[in-house]
Amino acid sequence: MINFENTSAEFLELASEVRLKILFELVEKPSRITTLAKKFNVSAQEIHRNFERMVNTGLISKQKDNNYGLTTFGRAMCTQIHSVSYLSQNKKYFSNHGFGNLSPKFLRRIGDLSNSEEITGVAKVLETWKKIYRSADEYIFNVLDETPLDLIELMIKRVKRGTKYRHIISENASIPKGRKKLLEKSGFYPLLESEKIQRRMLNSVQVSVILNENSAALMFPDLTGKPDLRSMFYSKDESFHEWCLDYFKHCWNISDPFKEFKLKE
Structure with missing residues (x-):
């Protein structure tokens, strides 16, 4: 039986345009907080706050060179978001x-x-x-x-x-x-x-x-x-x-x- 409590929590974490943009930037390559802050024209504090949420959720992780990249879970989730996006559009x-x-x-x-x-x-x-x-x-x-x-x-x-x-x-x-x-x-x-x-x-x-x-x-x-x-x-x-x-x-x-x-x- 599907655990909808856990599933709903994942949807909550993805319910942010900024976090979705971050995820799909990281699909291409790992990146740093300052780099994405400039790209999205938001403060480094805002990016850092969203990074922390996604780290805690297991979507991304910090690497040795201080870049952040997708986890296996995060990369798999990105493949599913395309379906929701297509149907929504x-x-x-x-x-x-x-x-x-x-x-x-x-x-x-x-x-x-x-x-x-x-x-x-x-x-x-x-x-x-x-x-x-x-x-x-x-x-x-x-x-x-x-x-x-x-x-x-x-x-x-x-x-x-x-x-x-x-x-x-x-x-x-x-x-x-x-x-x-x-x-x-x-x-x-x-x-x-x-x-x-x-x-x-x-x-x-x-x-x-x-x-x-x-x-x-x-x-x-x-x-x-x-x-x-x-x-x-x-x-x-x-x-x-x-x-x-x-x-x-x-x-x-x-x-x-x-x-x-x-x-x-």
């Missing part, structure tokens, strides 16, 4: 979006998404998708509820240049009319037979990702679990990209073989 967004069927192991890493920007508006979302496709050299990986027709031709061009393409789609995906004719005309099926294009299916796609080797985009569903193309998070940040790539790999591993007959125009 996007509180309005998550008032009308949910996590759908996202596995708890990805929720525990939600702080990895902190360094990202929210793209709003269907037109801007689709343009960002295209940008990810156009800038791909090594691969394009998707987990989507649907694929707009104007992305297909972009994808074919990249694959013909050597880009690996893997796609996971929902069994109940919305398929636009003219899709089959476009696939045949563009040379899609020979690329599929050569396995330069690979596709699989999930029973339901709620959380969507689209990524190449350098950037990634992530879309959470609305509160009913339906995909929302009106907004998404986009980033080239390493942690954000790793989260999206791991999510794609997870979906690929649990997905089923692609079955064309399940899709309806």
